[in-house]
Amino acid sequence: MDKFTTITGIAAPMPLVNIDTDMIIPKQFLKTIQRSGLGKNLFDEMRFTQDGAEIADFVLNKPSYRQAEIIVAGDNFGCGSSREHAPWALLDFGIRCVISTSFADIFFNNCFKNGILPIVMPQEVVDVLMQDAERGGNARMTIDLENQTVTTSDGQSFGFDVDPFRKHCLINGLDDIGLTLEKASSIDSFESKTKGLRPWV
Structure with missing residues (x-):
C-alpha cells in the first residue's frame, strides 16, 4: 500500500x-477480485451513456478534474452495500482522499x-x-496527514480528527498484511519454538 503523508492536488466537487x-x-463490475483496472469504471453510470460515450457535464469528465486526487462530497458518502470494490475503484482512478x-x-x-x-x-x-x-484545475488543495490539516488554494487551513492507529498505518503504508509482516521475526521465533515443543503439529 502506498504511503500517505501529504498530497497537493485537484479536488473535484x-x-x-x-x-x-x-x-x-x-x-x-464486481466480478473481478483484482484491485487494479476498476478506475475506468468509477462512477460508470454517471460518467458514461449506455453506448459508452462520456457525459460531458459529469465532474470527472471535465478537463479541469480528470486528474483529481481529492473528492469533496455531500453527506453520507459510500452508503449502500459493503463492496470493497468501491475504494479499489477510487484508488485506481487516482483518488487518495x-x-x-x-x-x-x-x-x-x-x-x-x-x-x-x-x-x-x-x-x-x-x-x-x-x-x-x-474553482477548477488551477486550484490546488493540500491534505497534510501528519499535521491533520486541509488547506485550500487560498491558504485557509482546517484541522481534522483521525484515529492514531489508522494514521500510523496510512503514513507508513501498512495494510493488514503489512501490519502482520511487521511482526515477522516474532512469528518466525514462535513457529521455531513451537516446532521444537510440538513436532507433531
Missing part, C-alpha cells in the same frame, strides 16, 4: 448526498485499508472546501 457504492462502482460530513461505516473502514484517507468535516467547513474545489 461532488455535492450530491447519499452517493452509494453502486454509484461508485456498479454491480456489473474523500472529504464529507459523514461516511457509511464499512466504506469508511475500507478506505483506510486501501490507502484512501476519508475526512469528516462539519458542514460549514465542507461548504468552504466545496467552493474551493469549484
Whole structure:
C-alpha cells in the first residue's frame, strides 16, 4: 500500500448526498477480485451513456478534474452495500482522499485499508472546501496527514480528527498484511519454538 503523508492536488466537487457504492462502482463490475483496472469504471453510470460515450457535464469528465486526487462530497458518502470494490475503484482512478460530513461505516473502514484517507468535516467547513474545489484545475488543495490539516488554494487551513492507529498505518503504508509482516521475526521465533515443543503439529 502506498504511503500517505501529504498530497497537493485537484479536488473535484461532488455535492450530491447519499452517493452509494453502486454509484461508485456498479454491480456489473464486481466480478473481478483484482484491485487494479476498476478506475475506468468509477462512477460508470454517471460518467458514461449506455453506448459508452462520456457525459460531458459529469465532474470527472471535465478537463479541469480528470486528474483529481481529492473528492469533496455531500453527506453520507459510500452508503449502500459493503463492496470493497468501491475504494479499489477510487484508488485506481487516482483518488487518495474523500472529504464529507459523514461516511457509511464499512466504506469508511475500507478506505483506510486501501490507502484512501476519508475526512469528516462539519458542514460549514465542507461548504468552504466545496467552493474551493469549484474553482477548477488551477486550484490546488493540500491534505497534510501528519499535521491533520486541509488547506485550500487560498491558504485557509482546517484541522481534522483521525484515529492514531489508522494514521500510523496510512503514513507508513501498512495494510493488514503489512501490519502482520511487521511482526515477522516474532512469528518466525514462535513457529521455531513451537516446532521444537510440538513436532507433531
